[in-house]
Amino acid sequence: MPVRLDIRDPDFKDRFAALLGAKREAAADVEAAVRAIVEDVKARGDDALVALTQKFDGLDLGTAGAAGLRVTPAEVTAAVAACPPEDIAALTLARDRIEAYHRRQIPEDQRYTDALGVELGYRWTPVEAAGLYVPGGTAAYPSSVLMNAVPAKVAGVERLVMVVPAPGGKLAPLVLAAAQLAGVDEIFRVGGAQAVAALAYGTATIAPVDKIVGPGNAYVAAAKRIVFGKVGIDMIAGPSEVLIIADASADPQWIAADLLAQAEHDAAAQSILITTDAAFAHAVEAAVESQLATLPREKIAAASWRDHGAVILVETLDQAVGLADAVAAEHLELAVADPAPLVDRIRHAGAIFVGTHTPEAVGDYVAGSNHVLPTARSARFSSGLGVLDFMKRTSILRCGPDQLAAIGPAAVTLAKAEGLEAHARSVALRLAGAAAK
Amino acid sequence: MPVRLDIRDPDFKDRFAALLGAKREAAADVEAAVRAIVEDVKARGDDALVALTQKFDGLDLGTAGAAGLRVTPAEVTAAVAACPPEDIAALTLARDRIEAYHRRQIPEDQRYTDALGVELGYRWTPVEAAGLYVPGGTAAYPSSVLMNAVPAKVAGVERLVMVVPAPGGKLAPLVLAAAQLAGVDEIFRVGGAQAVAALAYGTATIAPVDKIVGPGNAYVAAAKRIVFGKVGIDMIAGPSEVLIIADASADPQWIAADLLAQAEHDAAAQSILITTDAAFAHAVEAAVESQLATLPREKIAAASWRDHGAVILVETLDQAVGLADAVAAEHLELAVADPAPLVDRIRHAGAIFVGTHTPEAVGDYVAGSNHVLPTARSARFSSGLGVLDFMKRTSILRCGPDQLAAIGPAAVTLAKAEGLEAHARSVALRLAGAAAK
Structure with missing residues (x-):
């Protein structure tokens, strides 16, 4: 009770x-096993993916080899046709509402000129390529595909790659339907730590991405921790x-x-x-x-x-x-x-x-709101998944000679106080150049 | 060359x-040593901090014990008085410009009612307490104190705690001045993995925080990775x-x-x-x-x-x-x-x-823009430090009976498709309740 x-x-x-x-x-101690898988994929690429997929998913890719990892448009179309129409209708309603909600999260850029004439601001741009991990088997949730993929597409991600294990060759039709509705660009039937490694480091068949999101088991979570830094990851749920x-x-x-x-x-x-x-x-x-x-x-x-x-x-x-x-x-x-x-x-x-x-x-x-949310008290310091997870901010700064003359001396003072003479010099040389004119 | x-x-x-x-x-392999330090602070709290500060910083807190870790307002005032006035003026200019820039990063909330009458939106709130790690010795940069602390205060962090090692008892006066200018609320003379552990888990002297930011050596970086999840951290630079x-x-x-x-x-x-x-x-x-x-x-x-x-x-x-x-x-x-x-x-x-x-x-x-920026190609997927790093977004959703009647059936369909009967039931019971009226 x-x-x-x-x-x-x-x-x-x-x-x-x-x-x-x-x-x-209880945290499963799978780190050593996962590290070996990641290294294998880094070293052998597609060959490792084929072997590991055979080993863990019981899926023999046969003569197709790694090319057989790609889920074809024809397969997706066939899967969608096999789904009950009311399921597709419900997914479509969900997709539309998720998209409408997340469009309001698109951040605004800032560009302004301050009183001294310094041009300042920042610009948001999308992550170029993102990978979405989707669990297979009983935990294959089409709703999660939408919740992860739609914000990526709203953010402007150009290449959204889904990986999903196909134990015994089986994929959930409604998961493929959700991927199609969300605009996923590439789908590969590969899962586990090997899929995460392929997304991070790339193989001949799967080009690398910049960020990996999506839920997974202890192996997937450990692999995401290991590749973090090489690529971005979402929270570990x-x-x-x-x-x-x-x-x-x-x-x-x-x-x-x-x-x-x-x-x-x-x-x-x-x-x-x-x-x-x-x-x-x-x-x-x-x-x-x-x-x-x-x-x-x-x-x-x-x-x-x-x-x-x-x-x-x-x-x-x-x-x-x-x-x-x-x-x-x-x-x-x-x-x-x-x-x-x-x-x-x-x-x-x-x-x-x-x-x-x-x-x-x-x-x-x-x-319409996202169901990927911070667990285990982490809402004290983190947010649910959203459009910002697929964008990054670049700050922009422009001074002319007059602006550098106004604020540059303070930079020289602070650089010298920190013992960073080359910092001071890179400003001071310009101030001297202006003074000499 | x-x-x-x-x-x-x-x-x-x-x-x-x-x-x-x-x-x-080369990544220094300090994980085992750091894990031991973190466990020691978790287990022994202040006693561990006093012992580790003696060991690593050569600082004997004597009869004051852990209470001596706190840097008093009088010490800060004395430090500021000892700084060259032109340094204080330059820091103040920097503080003001950083604050002005970051005020433009304060995100807007969204609350709206869609065509069906569903109330949707999200709200940004500040992290309640944040910790700022500041390296000691030659890498003690007052500019970094401003770059980390000012965005936190602009975000609305109520309790901003700075930790800084004092090797041989020495603190850089300009670092204390920067902390005062930025509005840091508490300062403790403690560093290394033990400081990070104290911020994450709390001791009798140092109350825990929700998020830890700031640069540090390999020990500090490893400690941040270990406590991540218990608290939020910024990037590992x-x-x-x-x-x-x-x-x-x-x-x-x-x-x-x-x-x-x-x-x-x-x-x-x-x-x-x-x-x-x-x-x-x-x-x-x-x-x-x-x-x-x-x-x-x-x-x-x-x-x-x-x-x-x-x-x-x-x-x-x-x-x-x-x-x-x-x-x-x-x-x-x-x-x-x-x-x-x-x-x-x-x-x-x-x-x-x-x-x-x-x-x-x-x-x-x-x-005015932030100098804490993504390194090692991570600008492909991450942003510089900013106000959003000290805030989190809560989504808000409200349906009445009519709205649930409009979108609830699709939720029931999807829940059943995913085999989550209790999900379906929690919506269906309400739909049945409305239908019975």
Whole structure:
């Protein structure tokens, strides 16, 4: 059963701290194995990809060799045709809404001339080529393809390359459909650390990219850490979590379903309910138990709720806000009668779902905001995936002789104070040149 | 002597690739030592800090113990009084200009209601507490204090904590002055991996922060990698580099000084000149040799220029732009007669310094743009330090019953397609609730 806390308990502070500090996931020690795979791909390129794909995915590329890694347009077209039309329609709605939301994230450049005449500013440009890792098998989520690929395309990424393992040669048709809808440019049936290495270092078949995003297992995460620096990477995602602040205006069945939607992801997922109402808390707990019985992923959800779930009683919603900021949850639902004042006061959360008719699941799929969000309290210092993750900023500076005459002497002073004589000289020579004229 | 390349050489492509790929810095293997230090600080807190400060900095805190780590306001005031007034004036000018530049980076929130009535948007909030690592000894640069601290304060960071080692008890007065000018809230005389660990995990004396920025040696860099996840970190900076595109309109002496300003940082720094004019290239090389003789940091600069410097001849400035994008330099100077068309075409650079009167050094100190920039080709996918590094974005979503009725069914379809029944249920229960009314 979940942890039950009451803010009035004398040991509440310690127990809440223990809840926050609990490790939910044992880090698998795969670093040495992954390092060997990355080195193999660096050294042997396509040959390594073919061999590792045979070894890990049971996929024999035969005489096609590495060329067989590429998923052809004809395959994608056939996959799309095999998808139920209502699935394609739902994906298309999601794509359109994600695109509309992310278009508002395109940053503005700045170019201005200050009072001294110094021209200043900065310019945003897209990453040229990006790679998107997509897990295979049961965790192949077309919604994740959209959430990663659409912001890249909105940012202006020219070459978006998807890698996805095809265990036994099988690819999920809806994943290919999502890639097509999102405008993915190249798809390769390769996964694991070898796919990440290929994206970072390139092979004859897969040209290298500048940034790699997307979720994956421990091997993929370790490979991303190893290639970081050579290329950019997105966050390393931990297990997912939801924090729901609810009062008695919410339907306990709805809140129970929301808690379970988080719990069904992973036994390491975490669902926390904070409420001012003890009777409501009991009703939600009872609803969780009854709903669990009819869930296909009952075992996973039950383990998550039992091992990591929590129900916290507070006296006031003010107290709930304080606890929510301490949790800095990936997902925060405000299922209360009057959520607006709470929205304004929350400081740390990946995403806020406002009001009882906004379950997290609508944001996971079709609302338009991104579902790739900071986990494990990292919302204190990081943001969900967005357009900025696929862009970078170049600062621009221009002085003429008059501007350098105005601010250059201070640069000379500071350079000398730091013992950097060549810095001072590079400014001073120009000042002297101007003075001599 | 530097590498000399000519784009017309038959082996140019390979030699240019070799220049790009050359490792300039051997990674020191300090991970095990750093991990032990981090664990020690986690386990023993202040006691570890006192012991490690004695061991590494030769600083005996005596009866004050860990309380003696805090640099008092009186010490800061005394340090400022000891600084030459012209240095304080130059720092103040730099502070004001950095603040003005970074104020323009404050991002705008978005809140809007779409055609269906769904309320969407996102909100930027500051990181609550940030730590700034400042190296001690000869690499104690007051300009770096400003470049890291001012954006944090502009972002709205409430608690900005500076850590700086005091070898033998000594602190650079101008570093303390910069901290005061930038509004740093707390200063501790502690450095190395132990300082990073204290900022990440907290001790009785040093409360933990959410994000750690600032340059440091191999121990500091390794500690930042280890605590990443627990807290946010900025980039791990590599050795610095400048790429100068120049034509005969530039003064060879000025360009030589600019190349040496980069080279004097570090023997691993890299200075590259690209020019269309062979005679100009020769003149710059000769000027480098003659200026080297009178540099206090001659040895460092000479080693950098000899081991990593390069002079590249091209036929057209168009070709220079292509090479500059491949280098994706931290600093790019466009010292040509007509730089504006080049500015527009460059895609990858940390910062662009436009025209012959804009030496990089003016940007290093007083122009206002940030001097913490992406090194080692990472400008392909990352940006210089800025206000956004101290803020994070929370997405906000609100549906009412009508909005959920409009987009919820597609969420149910996708959740079922992904086999996530509890996700589907959390939306479907609400749709059924609305339908029953």
